[in-house]
Every structure is written in structure tokens, then in C-alpha cells.
Amino acid sequence: MNYIWDLLIKAEDEGLSKKDINFHLAETYSPYMELSPQFLNTQLVEQHVEVNPYYRYFDIFNNLFHPDNTSDRAFREYFFDIVLHFLADIDRMQGMNKKEFFIRFILKDIEANVFGNVVRHNICSFSKKEQEIVVLNMLRLYQTGDEIYLLKDTLKRLFKGCFIYVKSEEQDELLLYIRQKKTEQNEQKVQLIQEIFLPISFHIEVYWQYHFGIIDAEETMKLDRIALY
Structure with missing residues (x-):
């Protein structure tokens, strides 16, 4: 410096x-x-x-x-x-480019409660770099409208090694597995991502630390390390 x-x-x-x-x-x-x-x-x-x-x-x-x-x-x-x-x-x-100005504008809108109380309150749980990841994907959402893809992309970039399954046989549902422990800060991050990117018709189930069991996938079928679906 x-x-x-x-x-x-x-x-x-x-x-x-x-x-x-x-x-x-x-x-x-x-x-x-x-x-x-x-x-x-x-x-x-x-x-x-x-x-x-x-x-x-x-x-x-x-x-x-x-x-x-x-x-x-x-x-x-x-x-x-x-x-x-x-x-x-x-x-x-x-030294800023157009993209960085847009990031600042959206963060100011979040502070002004334009996106609702959940987003305004929970954005404090993210680091500066994590906030940029979320806001950049919000910009992409305006451009493409691809909610599910951007939901997955945001989660995978914020929670390394997470898995997301789409289940749409009876109802539109996402199953999210995050390797980390369930904490208030992590919960707030997931809530904000849902609030912004999850389509209205979809429901999401979140599994923390332990993966739910999948037949023939030995890694998910270990005693004392399995969540029930």
C-alpha cells in the first residue's frame, strides 16, 4: 500500500x-x-x-x-x-468502471430498503467481496432473467462445495446441501439469496453439515452423518 x-x-x-x-x-x-x-x-x-x-x-x-x-x-x-x-x-x-458504479448503486438501493427488509437486514452478514458476488448476479438477473441458474451460481460461489438438486416431479422444489454448520450468519445469507433469486413457484429445503441419504451413494449413507429427507 x-x-x-x-x-x-x-x-x-x-x-x-x-x-x-x-x-x-x-x-x-x-x-x-x-x-x-x-x-x-x-x-x-x-x-x-x-x-x-x-x-x-x-x-x-x-x-x-x-x-x-x-x-x-x-x-x-x-x-x-x-x-x-x-x-x-x-x-x-x-479508477472505477461502469460495472463498479452499478454495484454501488444497487448497494445504496439495498440500504434504502428498495428490495425489502430481509435483504436490507441480511446484507450485513456478507463480506464486501461476497456482496459484490450477489450484486453482480443481480445485474445478470436483470439482463437474462435466468433465476435458477443465478441462484445456483451465487450459492456455489458463496458456499464452496455445496450441492443443489432440482426436484420437479410433484412440485417445484430445490434441495440444498451446505457442508458448513448452521449458524445465524449462514442462515441470513441463504435467506437473502432466496429472497432475490428463488422463483415464486419454487420451495427450497436446506441441509446443513450432513447430506441426506442417496441410495448407492456411499458417501451420503454413513451412520451418524446422514440427514433424513
């Missing part, structure tokens, strides 16, 4: 908000680097970050911390933090 925008992206990937990061003028810094961490090769995200603002923004900050200017130091430091956050956002938007 050498740039302020790079740091904010890394912070978001680790579950931190932009508000958790505070930028400060570095006391000592390299003229060839924007960030001035204590250890040059660190990958850790610190919440108090020292910055060399003259690396890219000399014209903006050139007189802000002049040695002869000793008044309103606290105000100038607060202003410094706000402006650097603003500049980092501009950096990020300049």
Missing part, C-alpha cells in the same frame, strides 16, 4: 469504515512515498495513518502546515483529514 485510496480499499476489505481511518501529516517521510507507515512493507491497516501530502498534492497543502503558522493547529489537522478522504474518493471513482 502506497496510496491513500489503496489503504481505504484494504480497510474496507477488512471490515473497517472510512470513518475509522484518520489521516495525519507525517512527522518524517520519504519524498517518494505517499503513506509513511512505521514498517515499509506492512500489510496491516492502521487507523491513524501518517501521510506525505506533498507527494501528489503539493499545490493543495503547500502552505497549510508552514512552520511559521502556529495558530489553529487542531482545525488544520481536522481539515487535512477531511480533504484527504475527499481526494481518496476522487481517486477511487476515477
